[in-house]
Amino acid sequence: MGKPKNTKTAAAWSLVILGAGFAATLPFQQYGWARLLAGAFEAGLVGGLADWFAVTALFRHPLGIPIPHTALLPKNRDKLTNALVSTVENNLLNKDSIASKIADIRLADLVLGGVEKGLRTPEAAASIDVLAKRLPP
Incomplete structure (x- = not known):
């Protein structure tokens, strides 16, 4: 190192x-x-x-x-520590905050966007062609 x-x-x-x-x-x-x-x-x-x-x-x-x-940090160590713990507990790790972040994730849009992007490749077109030819008339 x-x-x-x-x-x-x-x-x-x-x-x-x-x-x-x-x-x-x-x-x-x-x-x-x-x-x-x-x-x-x-x-x-x-x-x-x-x-x-x-x-x-x-x-x-x-x-x-x-x-x-x-010398602000040594003088205010307890205040800073308590404020940081409070911020993490109340703003970042509370139930409402986590629920709103999960609700903001639009899983269907992400999955469909990935599928749509994958369908536009030559490999996907070849696979769909093979599957379509195998289907009974």
Whole structure:
């Protein structure tokens, strides 16, 4: 299966490369290509930092700073678990929901559609021809 990827290291290196690329293009801002390249590096760096903060903030306090509205999943684990269980029990696995899903399946249409599609093949035409010739007059 191979070695598991270390995503934290890859993410950190990508931010370092984007930051270095942005810094390296700053002295060349008088050229249009450098401004374009700097903008791309800057956009990648800002997007990467925003993604890092958003994902980290769900699970813990970023940089250990107790910023309000961070570490939401550990703080609300019981609420989330109860809401998920309630949703599955009440919306997905209740009798009415299952009955309506079964009622929506139009079995006759599915079977007849498959039969009709099968009848339009050369093999089916040959079989029907053989059967018709075997029938008594």
